[in-house]
Amino acid sequence: DxxxxxxxxxxRINNSKPLPRGLVTxxxxxxxxxxxxxxxxxKIPSALxxxxxxxxxxxxxxxxxxxxxxxxxRESEVVTDTVVIKMIEDSLTNPSGCLFPYRNIATGEYDQAxxxxxxxxxxxxxxxxxxxxWGKPPTASRLMHGVGxxxxxxxxxxxxxxxxxxxxxxxxxxxxxxKLIAPACHWTSGTWEDLGGIPWNQLxxxxxxxxxxxxxxxxxxxxxxxxx
Numbered sequence: 001d002x003x004x005x006x007x008x009x010x011x012r013i014n015n016s017k018p019l020p021r022g023l024v025t026x027x028x029x030x031x032x033x034x035x036x037x038x039x040x041x042x043k044i045p046s047a048l049x050x051x052x053x054x055x056x057x058x059x060x061x062x063x064x065x066x067x068x069x070x071x072x073x074r075e076s077e078v079v080t081d082t083v084v085i086k087m088i089e090d091s092l093t094n095p096s097g098c099l100f101p102y103r104n105i106a107t108g109e110y111d112q113a114x115x116x117x118x119x120x121x122x123x124x125x126x127x128x129x130x131x132x133x134w135g136k137p138p139t140a141s142r143l144m145h146g147v148g149x150x151x152x153x154x155x156x157x158x159x160x161x162x163x164x165x166x167x168x169x170x171x172x173x174x175x176x177x178x179k180l181i182a183p184a185c186h187w188t189s190g191t192w193e194d195l196g197g198i199p200w201n202q203l204x205x206x207x208x209x210x211x212x213x214x215x216x217x218x219x220x221x222x223x224x225x226x227x228x
Contacts, residue, residue: 042085042089044088044092044110044112044115045085045086045088045089045092046081046085047112048088048112048115048116048119049064049066049081049084049085049088050066051116052064052084052119052120052123053066053081057120058120058123059120059123059124059126059127059134060079060084060123062076062077063076063077063078063079063135063144064077064079064080064081064084065077065078065079065080065081066081067081076135078135078136078137078138078144079138079144079149080146083146083149083150083205084149086150087149087150087153088115088119088153090150090153090154091153091156091157092110092115094157096157097157098118098156098157098158098159098160098161099115099118099119099157102114102115102118114165114166117165117166117170118156118160118165120165121160121163121165121170121171121174122156122159122160122174124171124174125171125172125174125175125177125178126143126152126178128171128175129175129178129179129182130143130178130182130185130187132188133187133188136188139201140188141187141188142186142187142188142200142201142203143185143187143188145203145205146205146210147203147204147205147206147209147210147213148187148203148213150205150210150214151210151213151214151217152217153214154214154217154218155178155181155214155217155218155221158218158221158222159174159177159178159221160174163177177221177225180220180221180224180225181217181220181221181224184216184217184220185217186200187200188200192213192216194216195212195213195216
């Protein structure tokens with residue numbers, strides 16, 4: 001009769017098939033009982049994805065698609081939730097990630113307020129620096145595509161490692177850093193000449209393209225920062 005037990009069993013039974021993975025991930029924040037390690041690792045990223053989508057102060061407010069909202073989907077929802085969750089998960093689990101310090105591996109606890117501040121700061125700066133590419137469908141802007149979100153997530157690890165997310169000028173400072181790479185980006189038109197001349201709309205959410213783009217953005221950022 002306990003709803004939490006029902007939810008927990010529902011997830012465990014349907015984790016492999018046939019439930020869509022996105023729906024399983026979306027349900028995780030509501031589960032209060034212990035979860036298998038693989039699922040537990042996605043619980044906090046999924047909860048943060050929800051917060052980014054629902055908080056009016058978030059740059060991702062109402063931009064993220066979630067499986068349960070299929071029947072009432074808004075036209076503004078252009079970013080796939082699994083991409084956002086993976087971006088957060090990558091930073092939380094990689095020792096070089098800017099979110100990694102806010103995770104206590106021994107206890108499994110997270111400083112959710114600090115993680116939220118980092119994410120909100122960086123992506124608010126992204127929205128400021130690339131206003132013409134923000135909030136558009138992935139077909140019109142590769143910034144909102146999986147390859148753009150994941151690659152900028154890697155750059156986030158570099159930029160936010162030295163910025164206090166609770167500082168008064170945190171967003172402005174992050175935006176200043178992002179402006180160093182802005183001239184080299186082609187989110188909505190043009191060609192990425194340094195990536196072999198690939199057209200802006202041919203970048204795909206593939207490991208190869210993610211690696212190419214993230215390496216290029218980080219390399220450009222470090223080169224430009226060295227000249228400042």
